[in-house]
Amino acid sequence: MRIVAEHLSYTYNPRSPFAVRALDDVCLTVEEGEFFGIIGHTGSGKSTFVQHLNGLIRTPASLKRRKRKQASPVQTLTVGEFDLTDKKTDFRALRKSVGMVFQYPEYQLFAETVKEDVAFGYKNFADKKPTDAEIGLAVNEALSIVGLDPNEVAGKSPFDLSGGQKRRVAIAGVIVSKPEILILDEPAAGLDPLGKREIMELLHRIHGAWCKTVVIVSHDMDEIAENCTRAAVFAEGRVKYCLPPRELFKMTDELLALGLDIPLTAKICLALKKRGIEIDCDFTTEDFIAKTLALKGGVK
Amino acid sequence: MKEVAFGQYYPVDSFIHKVDPRLKLLFLIAYIVAIFLAKNFYGLAACAGVLLAIVLFSRVPLGKVLRAVRGVTFLVLFTAVINVFFYRGDTVLWGWKFLQITREGLIFSAFLVLRILLLVVCSSMLTYTTTPVALTDGIESLLTPLKWVRFPVHVLALVMSIALRFIPILSDETERIKNAQKARGADFESGGLVKKVRAVVPILIPLLLSAFRRADELGDAMDARCYMGDKHRTKYKKLRFTWRDAIVFFVGGALIAGVVVLRVYLGAPV
Numbered sequence A: 001m002r003i004v005a006e007h008l009s010y011t012y013n014p015r016s017p018f019a020v021r022a023l024d025d026v027c028l029t030v031e032e033g034e035f036f037g038i039i040g041h042t043g044s045g046k047s048t049f050v051q052h053l054n055g056l057i058r059t060p061a062s063l064k065r066r067k068r069k070q071a072s073p074v075q076t077l078t079v080g081e082f083d084l085t086d087k088k089t090d091f092r093a094l095r096k097s098v099g100m101v102f103q104y105p106e107y108q109l110f111a112e113t114v115k116e117d118v119a120f121g122y123k124n125f126a127d128k129k130p131t132d133a134e135i136g137l138a139v140n141e142a143l144s145i146v147g148l149d150p151n152e153v154a155g156k157s158p159f160d161l162s163g164g165q166k167r168r169v170a171i172a173g174v175i176v177s178k179p180e181i182l183i184l185d186e187p188a189a190g191l192d193p194l195g196k197r198e199i200m201e202l203l204h205r206i207h208g209a210w211c212k213t214v215v216i217v218s219h220d221m222d223e224i225a226e227n228c229t230r231a232a233v234f235a236e237g238r239v240k241y242c243l244p245p246r247e248l249f250k251m252t253d254e255l256l257a258l259g260l261d262i263p264l265t266a267k268i269c270l271a272l273k274k275r276g277i278e279i280d281c282d283f284t285t286e287d288f289i290a291k292t293l294a295l296k297g298g299v300k
Numbered sequence B: 001m002k003e004v005a006f007g008q009y010y011p012v013d014s015f016i017h018k019v020d021p022r023l024k025l026l027f028l029i030a031y032i033v034a035i036f037l038a039k040n041f042y043g044l045a046a047c048a049g050v051l052l053a054i055v056l057f058s059r060v061p062l063g064k065v066l067r068a069v070r071g072v073t074f075l076v077l078f079t080a081v082i083n084v085f086f087y088r089g090d091t092v093l094w095g096w097k098f099l100q101i102t103r104e105g106l107i108f109s110a111f112l113v114l115r116i117l118l119l120v121v122c123s124s125m126l127t128y129t130t131t132p133v134a135l136t137d138g139i140e141s142l143l144t145p146l147k148w149v150r151f152p153v154h155v156l157a158l159v160m161s162i163a164l165r166f167i168p169i170l171s172d173e174t175e176r177i178k179n180a181q182k183a184r185g186a187d188f189e190s191g192g193l194v195k196k197v198r199a200v201v202p203i204l205i206p207l208l209l210s211a212f213r214r215a216d217e218l219g220d221a222m223d224a225r226c227y228m229g230d231k232h233r234t235k236y237k238k239l240r241f242t243w244r245d246a247i248v249f250f251v252g253g254a255l256i257a258g259v260v261v262l263r264v265y266l267g268a269p270v
């Protein structure tokens, strides 16, 4: 499933003193199979955009029609077969195909046991009432892939787990229905470095066989550089750049001007460049080390 | 921040917005008294005139004001219908069994409906033009005399302002949790009553947990800053009376006086 957004705009509380233009003519395509990153300053519209992708925020249909009359560009948003600007779209089917992990997803846990909580989404999306065995199997599988031991945690109360574990349970609760596209809004926010690494590792396990496409919103440029096939930079509701990390992080000045950080590898490359040493790497740690070592041999 | 139905402050700069909240509260009380003192349509017309002036001076759009009325449509219609049919008057216009419509009944209903509308619009003008913080400040200040009998006025005001402050936060939070559960396929619309009530559980539990967590955090934060309540506290924004308040004071006084005069000289409409 491809995600295609064209001329997508969204205003919170339109026609009131509280109006906020959160998205402004966003054009973006995410291909099937990508590990796609979305970066940008706080308030740049990242969360608003990803919530569009499974129909939690909808562009009012009337707006679409009026726009068409004015001959200004038509807003379109399609995810695979689903036309999200159409009111008649089957949003339940859409949400089954597009899993969404909100920011701080551990705050949505509610059930008495981890098993029940993870099963919630599975039962909701099942076409016919699943048997207990099916549910148990699906829950165990989901818990295993997020790196938890089903035998240990399934019977516990989700509120007795540690922060990182809670978050992984919450992620399991979303991926249990095997969505084709998985969207995560700042999945590593507020975790310690180890917790962050674990989350990224589990995303790699999920990407591919389990969920074909993964879209993450992140503030951590190292994370983006290491993992993403492409990344879009949001600024004030618009998409400024949409490039593979290799090209994106060459635009150091532009990114810093937007108040964004750059990966550590890019920082080192920049410092070395000032001393006349060019390293042409793709900004992943592995490639950076390989190129640097090769260079060292060459120079001396 | 998100706009919510409650605490509907409308942020523009106007004469009415700048009036001291204490005076606005007193004026609202005076206005309610005036509405109930008014015994004929002239009195109500005077009240309506004053309210119209307030609405115009406040620069709150008329649509907003009318939206406040929409909330009480049912109450108003219900009152009107009951009174039209059951008021016992002399001039019967139409009758059927125990129901009858009389001229007096019609007049009385119209009167009642007007009263309710004026009341609702006037009170919502208070919340449209006054921030919740200013409002609680005003209430605290007006209740100061109760401190002499050791009534915890400050605590009461604090509780009120925290409650008001938390309404938009919790409503945002509800929206977020609801969206998160919707993304997991929760269905809040279809099904019978039992199913709908059960569907609320996945929202309610996280919401309660988050409310308790926030309350805890707020309490800790207040302790950490050595909050001790009323004693030795100064105010960042001191309330002061200005020429605006004098005008409002006189308008309020004149309204009551006018209504009383109209009541004495013109009598009741029915």
Ligand SMILES: Nc1ncnc2c1ncn2[C@@H]1O[C@H](COP(=O)(O)OP(=O)(O)O)[C@@H](O)[C@H]1O
Residues within 6 Å of the ligand: A012, A013, A020, A021, A022, A040, A041, A042, A043, A044, A045, A046, A047, A048, A049, B001, B002, B003
């Ligand atoms: N529910 C809402 N109501 C009103 N404004 C909102 C709401 N959610 C977000 N906004 C505003 O929309 C803009 C974009 O927000 P958001 O998409 O959350 O940004 P990001 O996720 O990039 O930090 C911000 O200015 C924010 O204040």
Ligand SMILES: [Mg+2]
Residues within 6 Å of the ligand: A046, A047, A048, A103, A185
């Ligand atoms: Mg966000």
